[in-house]
Amino acid sequence: MSNEPTSRGYALLRDPRSNRGTAFSLEDRSRLGLEGLLPPQPSTLALQVARIHGELANLPEDIHKYLVLSDLQARNETLFYAVIMSDPATFMPLVYTPxxxxxxxxxxxxxxxxxxxxxxxxxxxxxxxxxxxxxxxxxxxxxxxxxxxxxxxxxxxxxxxxxxxxxxxxxxxxxxxxxxxxxxxxxxxxxxxxxxxxxxxxxxxxxxxxxxxxxxxxxxxxxxxxxxxxxxxxxxxxxxxxxxxxxxxxxxxxxxCTFNDDIQGTAAVALAGILAALHITGGRLPEQRVLFLGAGSAATGIAELIARAMTQEGISLEAARARNLLFDVNGLITTSRDDVMDFQKPFAIDHAPIDDFATAVRALRPTAIVGVSTVPKLFNQQVVEAMAELNERPIIFPYSNPTSRSECTAEEAYRWSNGKAVFASGSPFPPVQFNDKIFVPGQGNNVYIFPAMGMAIYATEASRVTDQMFILAARAVADQVDDESLAQGLIYPPQSRIFEASLQVAIRLAEHIFDEGLARVPHPGDIAAYVRARAYRPEYRA
Missing domain, CATH: 3.40.50.10380 (Malic enzyme, N-terminal domain)
Known part of the structure; x- marks a missing residue:
């Protein structure tokens, strides 16, 4: 297929898919009717990326950087992705949360x-x-x-x-x-x-x-x-x-072929965090007890996926669900409450009412707490101290987005737990120095799941998205967290290498899709090579 632009002249400079801006060569400018429409000295893509980096560095507010990047996406798509992919850890928080x-x-x-x-x-x-x-x-x-x-x-x-x-x-x-x-x-x-x-x-x-x-x-x-x-x-x-x-x-x-990222993607990234955290805390997944602050679709989605992953390690679904507990604005979700919704009922437990979260932590003795309440500061000092008293390494995941809605900050979790917390949040927090140690907070962002899921589906043309695919994605993410990251408290792959991490997950998912007969394309033989060859990379093509 030819890569020749369909537009010419001034219209070509307004076509974000084909526009190269100052990177059009002198020969291209002559051939495509662009002479006189651009400054005379051509640039390379690398120089264009550097120019955008410099422009953004001079802007004081993130929302202004967001607008610059949005305008760039609307005029030169290749350059936009080249910028984002040049430093994903820096640019992902600008184009997405927070x-x-x-x-x-x-x-x-x-x-x-x-x-x-x-x-x-x-x-x-x-x-x-x-x-x-x-x-x-x-x-x-x-x-x-x-x-x-x-x-x-x-x-x-x-x-x-x-x-x-x-x-x-x-x-x-x-x-x-x-x-x-x-x-x-x-x-x-x-x-x-x-x-x-x-x-x-x-x-x-x-x-x-x-x-x-x-x-x-x-x-x-x-x-x-x-x-x-x-x-x-x-x-x-x-x-x-x-x-x-x-x-x-x-x-x-x-x-x-469909999924809900708030329910299933959030569940998978939380499961990935729990699995990686176990390399620090020790113990098996079915031995964990997870207490959720918030009992909406995100909480029940996470609880159900963790429960189903637990069943793959030898316990019944009923027993697994009983190890995933919900707490909402009216307190602990129990069988005696008359306001429990149908989707919450599998996680309702036979227990006396508790209307204070710190009290629930002490009574239920969870190994992990997960915040999906969208209410800030609910993982207060009492809560975090209680978790640290009950667990040698408490797992504390305030996942609510954006940062202003996080149940606690990274600094609060490390300080109140005396450096014991295994921490991840929904939005990014900077590294924290405590007791002469630098902790690198993990970001339990769905970005570790849904792009990889998308790449696997794109490559295989999958007919369905199954719960097992999200469990596999979670395990594939957790498997990529190395000892160096764990030593810093980081339980997700570094965002600086998110592209390679996502391709690894996508390959695992594609293998499963072909194995389960869900693909709508012929088996390619070498699945890893096939997925990598299908991946977009921001380059100007001749």
Missing amino acids: TVGEACQKFDHIFRAARGLYLPISAKGRLADLVANWPAHDVRFIVVTDGERILGLGDLGVGGMGIPIGKLSLYTACAGVPPETCLPVTLDVGTNNEALRNDPLYLGLRQERVRGQDYHAFIDEFVEAILARYPRACIQWEDFANQNAIPILATYKEKI
Whole structure:
């Protein structure tokens, strides 16, 4: 296939897929009608990357850096990914959490250019026509949100589009999924955020959220429209409220290639953290007792995946679930409570009521606590000290995003536990010096899971995404944490080598997909070479 641009002249400089900016050679400029439209001295891609590094270094606020990178993505996609992949540990927090949270909150006030598809419920009955307006002919990945539960920030309406855009950028930057195969989507069913509806700059429907049968009919129409045009696409559901996230996943997971990253991806990265932490704490997975602060879809998703992984080491599912305990705003989830939802019931235990989390820690004696409450500072000094008294190396995972919603900071966890904590958080924290030792906090970010899952699905054209694939992904991530990292308290692979780590996970997943007969392409023989050959790398092609 020819790599010759389809555009010429000034239009070519406005085509982000083909634009090379100042890297067009003198010969290309003559051939493509670009002479006089660029400064006369050509640059290399490496020089362009260095120029962007310098520009970003002079900006004081992360949100300003986010906007520069967004504008770059809109004009030169290759350069955008070359920048992100040149230093992923630095740039991932700028294009995704935590900076994307602020970008979503300010979406209507900083809107630059349209990206992705906006499908309003006012277009119900015509979604196929709107999907047909997307110019790509081979979309493989769709990240879709309805904006109701954006990170820990709540209902942001169409402002939630920042999440699908950011997630798909990481599909490419962290695992090599070709960007032209990715489509961000926002389903606008209204917003219950009255401040947004009253904001004259708000860009979404100014109505309360549609619920019930009309909502689910709209979801059905969306799925049908997508798969009619893009039959090989995988749909990732993102930041839906619990009342919709769980039934949507239950409806489609056995029918199409789909997953919910908040439920399944979060579960896998948490399981990976627990498995890696055991190399520090000792013990087997079925011996662990995990207490969750928060009892929504993320908590139950993590609890269920950990329980199923425990069963692979010799205990029953019922016994495994009993070792994963939930605590919400009304206290410990017990069988005697009358407000327990169906998806929480497998984890309800026969126990006296407890309405204080520190008390629950002392009573239940967990080896690990996992925060998915979206409420900051709930892992307070009492909680952390109790964990340190009960465990030689307590596992403390405040996973709520963004950083402002974290249940505790890394510094608090290390100080209050007297340096004993095995720590990982949802958003990044800097290294902590305590008692003459430097601790490197791990970031239990789904970025270790969903890009690799995406690359495996892209390479194999998998027909389904199974729970076992997430367990395998978790084990593959944990297996890559070396002794040097563990000595610093780091229980995830360094983000500086996220691309290679993701390819390793993708290869393991692809092997499983072929073994289980879920692939829709012929077996390639050498699966590792096949996956690596399919991975996108940011290069200007002649």
